Amino acid sequence: EVQLVESGGGLVQPGESLRLSCEVSGIRFRQFWMHWVRQAPGQGLVWVSGIKNDGSSTTYADSVKGRFTISRDNARSTLYLQMNSLRVEDTAVYYCGLWGGGALDHWGQGALVTVSS
Amino acid sequence: EIVLTQSPRTLSLSPGERATLSCRASQSVDSGYLAWYQQKPGQAPKFLIYAASTRTTGIPDRFSGSGSGTDFTLTISRLEPEDFAVYYCQQYVNSALTFGGGTKVEI
Numbered sequence A: 001e002v003q004l005v006e007s008g009g010g011l012v013q014p015g016e017s018l019r020l021s022c023e024v025s026g027i028r029f030r031q032f033w034m035h036w037v038r039q040a041p042g043q044g045l046v047w048v049s050g051i052k053n054d055g056s057s058t059t060y061a062d063s064v065k066g067r068f069t070i071s072r073d074n075a076r077s078t079l080y081l082q083m084n085s086l087r088v089e090d091t092a093v094y095y096c097g098l099w100g101g102g103a104l105d106h107w108g109q110g111a112l113v114t115v116s117s
Numbered sequence B: 001e002i003v004l005t006q007s008p009r010t011l012s013l014s015p016g017e018r019a020t021l022s023c024r025a026s027q028s029v030d031s032g033y034l035a036w037y038q039q040k041p042g043q044a045p046k047f048l049i050y051a052a053s054t055r056t057t058g059i060p061d062r063f064s065g066s067g068s069g070t071d072f073t074l075t076i077s078r079l080e081p082e083d084f085a086v087y088y089c090q091q092y093v094n095s096a097l098t099f100g101g102g103t104k105v106e107i
Helices: none
Strands: A003-007 A010-012 A018-025 A033-039 A045-051 A058-060 A068-073 A078-083 A092-099 A104-107 A111-115 B004-007 B010-012 B019-029 B034-039 B046-050 B063-076 B086-093 B096-099 B103-106
Touching: A003 A092, A018 A033, A018 A092, A018 A111, A033 A068, A033 A078, A033 A104, A033 B096, A045 A068, A045 A078, A045 A092, A045 B096, A058 A068, A078 A092, A104 B046, B004 B086, B019 B034, B019 B086, B019 B103, B034 B063, B046 B063, B063 B086
Parallel strands: A010 A111, B010 B103
Antiparallel strands: A003 A018, A018 A078, A033 A045, A033 A092, A045 A058, A068 A078, A092 A104, A092 A111, B004 B019, B019 B063, B034 B046, B034 B086, B086 B096, B086 B103
8 A cells, every 4th residue: 555644744933944754655666756735724736846756857836946845765765845934825734746647646644834923 | 837727616516416527728738647636624635537537546437537638527427425525637747737726516
């Protein structure tokens, strides 16, 4: 069974940093692109960032470019999202997703990030 | 950037009825990269359909997808109580994803 388990969410003040992790099991993690998607309270899904299977290519939404960094450790089957200079509008549940080639086949349970003073 | 517009925002139906959800793209989308997801309150999204019309493993055949170019449709032929949820379409281009705003199917 494929499992994605996020961790690292929490409450931070504007301007602070946070790192999310997503540990993947039950599948050959190193073979797949991975993505982060977020969902603000009561809102829809918004793509945040993606990373190639070998980590050699990354993509970002304009709203997080220059502040967030996606990375992965294939030896640990873990995906990361380093979030710097956090803003109130970054408050959301953050999901990691495994890209199976045509869609996000598998999703984590979500990690809540709250940015508030 | 391709924008996906879903309509209607809310669909009020009864169990046993047919649901037709629309997803319209601001420019032509590769059908091979058009997917649909279901999300229930407090849960992560669940993958339903990829390549516009192919159900993933375990998805009942009352769910069907169709369309090409800029117009795509998700149809639920006979609503079951567990189908009441929010549905999102999603497209992929240049290693980035875009989601539609969602359609809520409610009783």
